[in-house]
Amino acid sequence: MKPFGVPLISVSRNLNVGDWEVTSREASPGSPVPWSVRKTRLHGGKQEGVDLIAIDNGRMQITIIPARGMGVLSARSGDFKLGWDSPVREVVHPSFIHLDSRGGLGWLEGFNEHICRCGIEYNGHPGPDTFTDFSGRETTVNLNLHGRIANLPAQEVEIAVDPDPPYRIRIRGEVCERTFYGPRLLLKTEISTEPGQNGFRISDSITNMGSQPQEFEIFYHCNYGQPLLGEGARFVAPVRRVTPLNARAAEGIREFDAYAGPVAGFQEQVYCMRLAADARGRTEAMLRDAAADRAVSLAFSIQELPCLTLWKDTGAPEDGYVTGIEPGVNFPHNRRLERKAGRVPKLGGGERHSMTIDFQAHEGRTEVRSLEDRIRAIQGSEPPVLDERPEDLA
């Protein structure tokens, strides 16, 4: 059988299929688990004109936002929601976002995804960075929080379905950060899942389309609120070393992996970590609820994603009770600091960096326990080093 594949949004074909749907009947009739993919357009307020692509693999519903850099809005498995309740309610169209506004914090006006990429030219805290631009000039520019990629519309979005079992469903897209006299970085993403799977995979690559070497940064801002997050919830990963981002985070270094319930006015705490991995470089991080009955895990390679940032922001529910697990090539300091620390990689002309993360929902104590055991095994007997003080990057 010919593999099923359809372009949904395409610059090269000058195409947006509009509202659209496909089911397993048409695309993989052999699949024992029925599934569907729907593309719908949002209306009203700041979400006018935003398209969503929702994969229902028969067990989990995964919703992708092409207009917001192919971020993942949410994943849901029955009443088990992966994601969070941001005070930002609509799926904001990028044309309403001004990244440089609010002193470089404009990004926050659209922030409500389960998973959004930060990057890819730069991705850390706002503020000035001085660098040599591609024409050899030294230039100083105010970088905005978390970069541009989450507010850029995708092109070459398509669905492809494997013709053979397990009939993997793949949504692909491209998002470009490119400008004349500046970076030409192409993000290619494939978000895929198997019918019946309680999870999904993100496989990305970043390619330097220019002729000159170019820095890049990326981390995946993966955000979880209730029901996973709550008093007694726990972050579990094979941590080798954890460093508080700032003095505020240092206050909580002893309990960096534990969560309190919502506290109105809570001030965020951010931890920068290095993880252990298995022989092939694979590692896993998890967030489990207080009862150890539900969890989400992220599995990835520390060669591809050597840095893990943990963000704790357990304020009042109406302000966004949330934690972020953020695998990346760097930590979220401003790029001038990350460069100093040697954590801003470069791609030569035509070069590419690839990354894959497997997201899995876990339900039931047995499954959660088994996941935790797996992570403890990677940790081994070596306890994490807890730094009392932030990294000195001044």
Added chain:
Amino acid sequence: MKPFGVPLISVSRNLNVGDWEVTSREASPGSPVPWSVRKTRLHGGKQEGVDLIAIDNGRMQITIIPARGMGVLSARSGDFKLGWDSPVREVVHPSFIHLDSRGGLGWLEGFNEHICRCGIEYNGHPGPDTFTDFSGRETTVNLNLHGRIANLPAQEVEIAVDPDPPYRIRIRGEVCERTFYGPRLLLKTEISTEPGQNGFRISDSITNMGSQPQEFEIFYHCNYGQPLLGEGARFVAPVRRVTPLNARAAEGIREFDAYAGPVAGFQEQVYCMRLAADARGRTEAMLRDAAADRAVSLAFSIQELPCLTLWKDTGAPEDGYVTGIEPGVNFPHNRRLERKAGRVPKLGGGERHSMTIDFQAHEGRTEVRSLEDRIRAIQGSEPPVLDERPEDLA
């Protein structure tokens, strides 16, 4: 009879009804005055995609712009137009507005409404303001002129018609200024009129949807040009005290309530006023033409809107010959100055501030005279204090 109500634009229902119309026949057949409401979409240039909602109550046509924060573009009663002729001709879609551009004056590129709200996080002159953000950090941000609300698209826009006489027609909408790590202010507005009425009402509330206390500012920039404005036109209100905004305004303090004809190159003059009110706190301000034959009045409560700003900008017609009557909770100084003066109110988590303004057109000398008498009665025998110098806020 079941009350008539239809959602027109809704995020929660993922809806925009597009071009749409209703008449009294369907919605209030009992109404002795036929009326209609039409929603139409604009095209061309910077107005591509902007919707207008036009209420024709049988006497007055009131046009609302959901995409521009539910501002009122114009009101017209026969050949009596309330509003002005701005050099900005199209109804500019917010995606073409960059509030931070032109040194914080980007707002002016879309400014042509009869009534637009300035606010609601801040609303004064552009420039730096240092404040404690909601996570407890002191931060300095360049505020843009007149805030964001007039360039944010509305959601939950609906029409509702009272089932009983006088069959009031209500257009409601919500506009949010919300961001993660920042204000969560919700403006709810209802713009309503009665069939056959030569006026309309704006009833607004601002609610702090977050858990932490939050400042807000608002004034209503209500603008009038010809035919009301002209040489000899007059502003009439029960003024207790009037203070020039700056040295330029101080030059004209003696004639703050009088208007000259258009003068090319005229430099604006702005006056900050406190008004007297009746026993219930209600007050009225009016602008009448030279012949005292036509007038517009704004009636409101000084508890809800304690500040009134008068803006005189009587330049050449092609530059926008106009005056603004601007009831608000504050004056248009930059927020750092208004805060110093104690005029930036705060809302606790979940708290709300409500405001209502009644706009009325008056035609014929008798009606205008009677309005003026009413205002003189509120003024009483106490003459206004005219400050020779601007407030000292340095």
Added chain:
Amino acid sequence: MKPFGVPLISVSRNLNVGDWEVTSREASPGSPVPWSVRKTRLHGGKQEGVDLIAIDNGRMQITIIPARGMGVLSARSGDFKLGWDSPVREVVHPSFIHLDSRGGLGWLEGFNEHICRCGIEYNGHPGPDTFTDFSGRETTVNLNLHGRIANLPAQEVEIAVDPDPPYRIRIRGEVCERTFYGPRLLLKTEISTEPGQNGFRISDSITNMGSQPQEFEIFYHCNYGQPLLGEGARFVAPVRRVTPLNARAAEGIREFDAYAGPVAGFQEQVYCMRLAADARGRTEAMLRDAAADRAVSLAFSIQELPCLTLWKDTGAPEDGYVTGIEPGVNFPHNRRLERKAGRVPKLGGGERHSMTIDFQAHEGRTEVRSLEDRIRAIQGSEPPVLDERPEDLA
């Protein structure tokens, strides 16, 4: 016969005809050369919602972008393409452009046109400019690279076809740079061609719609890559004087009119020129390929466009191998420097400046030779003055 004319995009008529087409059969049946004009809408990524208007005059295809200030995306005559391959691939909708971003270089994120106007309030390098605004205040604003006009959507776009031979096809449009308390500059453009012609004409005017005097700046950024540009290609014009823009350009002053092949990492060189003209003030500039077999020429009046800037940016093809021939009223220094040099003209209230450029493709050595002879005749025996150093504007 009644002249053929149809509005395509109009604010005053509230109109956008959407996808649309006309052919010579309907519009000028007498034309011996069949032609067509098509309006199509683009989809995908950052080009969602951009309309293109493509004139096929039977020999040359000329594509216009109303949403990007009536720029000319490309002109093509068989396999002879006038234009270039920018690393920016889509035709970017202005709502995705933030001119003030990247330290004022946001303009570059949409730059890929064959011809785009830079201006019209200002058009040079980014940076602060202090000027007296129209209300008499001295103000300092950071200007963005190349101004706003190329990222403003047109209105009153229409097609008109002459009823008589040679049945000239005209696409007209208006683009406004206007704001309250600021400039009110109206660009009217007509891009026209004759059936069968291997070229086209741009006739523009800029009008000050305000009452007060207003500065303006404009140059036409006309860009050429392969096949014209290549090692051995040559710029030919009757140059009276050529001044390097900066030290980098000064390095190449002896070969300012010669081109090398692509060199990865090449740093741009810019030359400011004054041209000779014939008795009527007309002059011509050309770019020809190495074989002197193909050329493009721009013919214009030095009264209308007294400055010519030559931009050489012969980097790697993937970075945009390109040269720009840029007739204008000024050079591309920041406006504060151009003002100092006396090159920022002013328009009084209601005044207008008109400009016409004829673009012509030339194929075959005979035609190219004859063009070059014409230019040499204007040059006469007076050789160009080559300045070794940039203009001193400090």
